[in-house]
Amino acid sequence: MDAWGAAPERRKRPGVDPLKRISVEAAADLAARAFRNAGVGGRDASSAAEILALAEAMGIRTHGLNRVRDYVTRINAGGIDPAAEILALRPAPALRHIDGKDGLGPAVARRALDEAIGAAREAGIGATFVRRASHLGALAPYLYIAARAGFAAVVTTNTAPMIAPAGGRSPVVGNNPLGLVVPHPGGQHVLVDMALSVAARSRVRAAASQGAP
Template identity: 50%
Template structure:
């Protein structure tokens, strides 16, 4: 795999220009690109700059409206409804995040529910942007159906991501960003291509039986993390992000890979809490240092793998790549340059 190093600013410029060439307004392309570039730098490459081309492929067939005018209706001082109008997902996500932050600035806590959206990237960039401004956050989205209800044998639920972020004045925030399957479908595709077996507990076949055969798993469905508990969490995420937002939910969500020309109507939820209203920055910093220190001091089961807090590995990668330049797959950079050149 050939890699090329590129500075963050240059990568952000390329992604912004590519989205603008694909039909977005330049002032809206920039925040959307920021989400994907932060994901790339944090090592979340499946949700990074490769998504620019995927989004624009759907634009070409009419599945996404790059000119969508995302609308925000503030229904209460701390509560907003966002209509993405089938726009680029990370743009809808950034508008939703900003609406929640605005409510939190005014009231201490704010929430925004978004509908009419598409794949909005990973949660970590949104939670990081909130944390850097002193806000804790709870963020979630529904997704294309890839998980069966517990005890069922047909997909009805998405691998719905949920994230929680807590700011840490003067240090790295703690950020959980997780989807609700044991393993990503992309990992199963890789194992199917290599002919290697799956670890137990990753997936079921088309009849709902647990399988270690990757090809059978691709014809079946993903298994939720924690069994019935993961299923329950996936249900609740869809109720919050999909049903309450007015978006599609469960099997009403369109699969972007199977029907790229059809609007997905995904839903997201953003809840922001102004942590500066709960404690002075120096107090929060001291308590966070104590909290993280207790976890870091845990004797590791494997001395080569010390205990880490959620998001620590990704944020360390982000810092490193910001300092040294991002290592990006050359093929993906070449495609991004071609899209930016028009």
């Protein structure tokens, strides 16, 4: 399933179609089932699955459905609380504070997005700050959802140190992911999803696993 990029080559067997295309909705359903089997609640499982399926459809495979296994592994290792009850506080009409309680990152971030959209509908602008959330995946799916609802949006997150400064060898700063979108009713949205690193760390890992430079 790839709406933007070409599918990877696969070894063909006589009489067997090596490639089966499924809808984004079907892919999200499969991911949601995996999360539910790992103990994640129905709403959070569906929210996280939608984000990963959208990333896959956008061609962002490093942050797509292959992350299901990573997140389930972290759940089983105790790094993610599958039963976390996400808490949303409202200190002001346009402001929300989200305590993810170490829950599934994409589910926490999607809740934060929904709260920001709700605040914007009420106050004309909305800002959401999140704490205790794990890896949230690619930013592009959240931006797309915001634009689909008719809102311009800016999304960013902190990261662990992973970039060495010029002339350095040890990671000192995060890659500062930053995304923004401006909706275009009836046309293509203007969407940017970027970071300060030369390449996504997951791309480096994928290349290393394949013995590629």
